Amino acid sequence: MNELKNKNEETAGATPFRRGGALKADKITMAHGSGGKAMRDLIDDVFIKSFDNPAMGEMEDQARIDLRALQAEGDRLAFTTDSFVVDPLFFPGGDIGKLAIFGTVNDLAVGGAKPLYLTCSMIIEEGLEIDTLRKVVSSMREAADLSGVSIVTGDTKVVDKGACDKLFINTAGVGVIPKGTDIGAKKVKPGDKLLVNGVLGDHGAAILNARGDMSLTSPVLSDCKPLYELIENFLKAAPGTSSIRDATRGGLASAVNEIAETAGVGVLLNEDDIPLRKEVRGFCEILGLDPLYLANEGTLVAFVPAEQADDALAAMKNLEAGKEAAIIGEAVEGTSGRVIMQSSFGGKRIVDMLVGDQLPRIC
Amino acid sequence: MKYVDEFRDPEMAKTLLKQIEALTLEIPKASKRPLQIMEVCGGHTHSIFKFGIETMLPDCIELVHGPGCPVCVLPMGRVDDCIAIAETPNMIFTTFGDAMRVPGSKKSLLQAKAEGCDIRMVYSPLDALELAKNNPDKEVSFFGLGFETTMPSTALTVLQAEADSVENFSLFCNHITIIPTIKAILDSPDLKLDGFLGPGHVSMVIGNSPYNFIANHYKRPLVVAGFEPLDVLQSIWMVLKQIKEGRHEIENQYNRIVPDDGNNIALQSIGKVFELREFFEWRGLGSIDHSGVKIRDEYAKFDSEKKFDLPSLKIADPKSCQCGEVLKGVIKPWECKVFGELCTPETPLGSLMVSSEGACAAYYQYGGALMEAKKAEAEKTAS
Known part of the structure; x- marks a missing residue:
């Protein structure tokens, strides 16, 4: 990759004095990553046009952020990064661009931080339709606006056909944690209630369906959405909230297992209370998948002290992103690090971390 | 969900469990040692763990997870x-x-x-x-x-x-094909099984008569079972009822799917394309004739x-693996020397750890609490 780095140039480093270029090609070629005119045109016509904001407008090699403005929001900086490689790029309910924004914004928000600035780095496979790229970038801008963040710097690389799959995006983000907010898995204690903000597994099912694994007649939409507003509101209702996690890859089961392990508590889930769309349930039944392990992109799990749980739930249900919220279990003494589910049928079973990928069963 | 929820009704499960418990009290040998019922099919193993069925059954019933996971028995x-x-x-x-x-x-x-x-x-x-x-x-x-x-x-x-x-x-x-393998298990000298849950979806194709030898020759009851949790409980109840009444018959619990003489069109297509091999190698069980x-x-x-040019080599199972004994119900998964340490779902040595239908993987993933309880019980009895 070093070689490519030398060939390419930083998006934010384009000179400020030239006229904006316009792209004429239909498809990305190696020229669009070579640092020459084609690359400038790509940056101007696709990225700057969409992401336009004061920090990016300065056209330096780095974004510059006023520290005083940050300090006004809180007393700690939250900083995170995530890469997005989803296939297909567009799926019911979302696309890679939306994911790249919401994913990073949510990683900040679940720590109690207010998300503020994002970077956007793209690795593009030669041959990608420029219209596709435009759609992704415009979707990123919409998602950023919805999340209240600005994309302040970025980078593009073009790689040979086959060296990546169409388009990979990395976003890093910074946010600020307000004074007094202190959320962490270690704070979870027996008796805390476990909440989710909505139905599980929609994203995972939407992606599998979009890949053509099943042709559902009523398609499930990805749940991808920003969670900051929801978190801000329910933290007001439940300021004692111990831990919040974004239940992305590995689903609810993995997020809850991670928390249980860190906190050294057991967790008892109640299958009856876990919200699940009937299409997703059917999808999992047919393919032999477990919805607890399906990915989500706008679903959080939160441990809240019992006495604040009802208020937290009401606060969630007040907002669109939480209208199907539910209390699905609680942290318990003993069985440290173990997640156990009381099945609707009456038995109990361990819900462990996922090993490898979920592989569909044959019979 | 239609056709699913009716077979997962917790109230009906409670009623069935009561009847199962009542039946076991009327079977004298159940007070001396647990009654061993083998579910032949991996699909049943999966249901049993997914719904926590073992945790609901009385202690005097032991489910033995049989060889019916085709992935697990692949050499x-x-x-x-x-x-x-x-x-x-x-x-x-x-x-x-x-x-x-x-x-x-x-x-x-x-x-x-x-x-x-x-x-x-x-x-x-x-x-x-x-x-x-x-x-x-x-x-x-x-x-x-x-x-x-x-x-x-x-x-x-x-x-x-x-x-x-x-x-x-x-x-x-x-x-x-499952029949020769059930026969091989029944011929095993350390056999302790009291009855079988028959594989529902295999039976949907082959029908019920191929199992007759189990009832006639080996004098064990077999109930062809469905895969929802109430199906499994009802089938266990049917096996126990046979034991109590001293019968050994082939019964069909899954009659909403399994016709007595199977699916003739499916059987014809199988017969047209395939023929029996002289023998086939099974992981953990060795070579079984016509299987x-x-x-x-x-x-x-x-x-x-x-x-294509294939090596077709016979590779011995790892020596430390006790998949065969687990498959025959001679030992419990966690009694295997390498269970959970050298052999885990991430790095499986034995095939029973590979598929979620394999007894070992199922115990590893779903059965932790049950396993620990049984281990503790075994230690208590030993001391």
Whole structure:
């Protein structure tokens, strides 16, 4: 990759004095990553046009952020990064661009931080339709606006056909944690209630369906959405909230297992209370998948002290992103690090971390 | 969900459990040692763990998880053959998902894929045939495995390939048949089983009469069972009722799906394409006569074993593995020397740790609490 780095140039480093270029090609070629005119045109016509904001407008090699403005929001900086490689790029309910924004914004928000600035780095496979790229970038801008963040710097690389799959995006983000907010898995204690903000597994099912694994007649939409507003509101209702996690890859089961392990508590889930769309349930039944392990992109799990749980739930249900919220279990003494589910049928079973990928069963 | 929720009704489960408990009190031998009931099929094992059925049953009933997971009983040599096919130039190798992690002597299909082989997961052999049609310049081989449940769809795919004159499609046939294997288990000298839950979906194809020898010769009850949790409980109740009444018959709990004489069209397609092998190697159980099928000579051009050069080596199971004893119900998964330490779902040594239908993987993933309780109980009894 070093070689490519030398060939390419930083998006934010384009000179400020030239006229904006316009792209004429239909498809990305190696020229669009070579640092020459084609690359400038790509940056101007696709990225700057969409992401336009004061920090990016300065056209330096780095974004510059006023520290005083940050300090006004809180007393700690939250900083995170995530890469997005989803296939297909567009799926019911979302696309890679939306994911790249919401994913990073949510990683900040679940720590109690207010998300503020994002970077956007793209690795593009030669041959990608420029219209596709435009759609992704415009979707990123919409998602950023919805999340209240600005994309302040970025980078593009073009790689040979086959060296990546169409388009990979990395976003890093910074946010600020307000004074007094202190959320962490270690704070979870027996008796805390476990909440989710909505139905599980929609994203995972939407992606599998979009890949053509099943042709559902009523398609499930990805749940991808920003969670900051929801978190801000329910933290007001439940300021004692111990831990919040974004239940992305590995689903609810993995997020809850991670928390249980860190906190050294057991967790008892109640299958009856876990919200699940009937299409997703059917999808999992047919393919032999477990919805607890399906990915989500706008679903959080939160441990809240019992006495604040009802208020937290009401606060969630007040907002669109939480209208199907539910209390699905609680942290318990003993069985440290173990997640156990009381099945609707009456038995109990361990819900462990996922090993490898979920592989569909044959019979 | 229609056709699902009615078979998962917790109230009905409570009633059934009460009746099961009442029945066990009327079976004198149940007070001396646990009654051992083997569920032959991996699908049952999966349901039993998923719904926590073992945690609901009285202590005097012990479920033994049998050999009915086709992925689990696949010997390493066959996986090596798969990889040899996958490594053939210009090849798209297709397989059901849960065969991906089965260890071969050197690597699994998942590892071979990471090394660059074009290996794709499909949900049906017809998807593999479609791939062959869409990629006429490539060879496509389908890894056919499973009992009589999956055999008809593979057979029909071969017939379809012939009807459509597809020349770049072939089948690596590893289909196995359950009856000789149940017989081998019944012949085992350390057998303690009191009854069987019969495999519902195999029976949907073969019908109920092939099990008659179990009742007539070995004098054990078998109930062909469905896969929802109430199906499993009701079938256990039916086995116990037979034991209590001193009967040993073949009964059909799953009659909403399983006709007594099976599915004639499916059987015809199987008979047309496949014939019995003299013997087939099972992981953990060794070679069992007439327990596998191969492609008939008329369809040889669709046979990956004839089309490609395969090592076809017999690879012994790792010495430390006790899959065979677990499969026969002689030991419990956690009593195996390597369970949970050298052998885990991430790095399976034995095949029972590979598929979620394998008894060991099921215990490892779902059965922790139950296992710990049983271990503690065993230690208490020992001391």
